[in-house]
Amino acid sequence: MITRPDLFWGLIASMLIGNVMLVIINLPMIGLWVQLLRVPYRILFPVILVICCIGAYSLEFSAVDLMALSAFAAAGVVLAAFGFPPVPLLLGFILGPLAEENLRRAMAISAGDASIFVTRPISAVIMLMIAALVLVVVLPTFRRNREVFEET
Structure with a gap:
């Protein structure tokens, strides 16, 4: 953006022109898209x-x-x-390779020492938040199962 503003603003202008063209093309086709919803x-x-x-x-x-x-x-x-549910699986497929790459990078920086995730303040807070979220999701399931088990 700083070194090549002409390229950057050209890209922004092309996206704006593309969006305007899509609106112009799709407005007359709204009826066709509605008809597509009626296909069995x-x-x-x-x-x-x-x-x-x-x-x-x-x-x-x-x-x-x-x-x-x-x-x-x-x-x-x-x-x-x-x-x-398909959404978490899709997120896993998309974010999985990114997380793996950054884990590999962090392990290379720390020379294979996994304690870097709990000794650094920001990563420790993130790890605690992840653990809390997992507990929030998993604990109600255990409580329901225990209640069902106690009733039988």
Whole structure:
């Protein structure tokens, strides 16, 4: 932004122009998007599935990508059947590699000493907050299970 303001403001201007163009293009198509909501699920689902398969195959033109798509779809169906919420899993897939990279970086800086996470004030506070959040989530489950066990 400081060294190349022309590039920065050009990028901002292009995003602004792009958003204006999207509004101009999509305003007349609102009726079409509303009509799309009326398509029955039994028709819409296979169409979405085919588009996903085409997208996965077109990345590398590999059948392995289609098999991976099928495996993840099957895992998603199983997890949904058992009542797992998809949002935490998605966050885990997105944030997991980032957390792993930063853990590796912290361990390299501390020469493999894991006590750096509790000896530094900021990381110790963050670790305590994480532990408190885990307890807040897990303790009600244990209490419910104990109450059910005591009633039987």
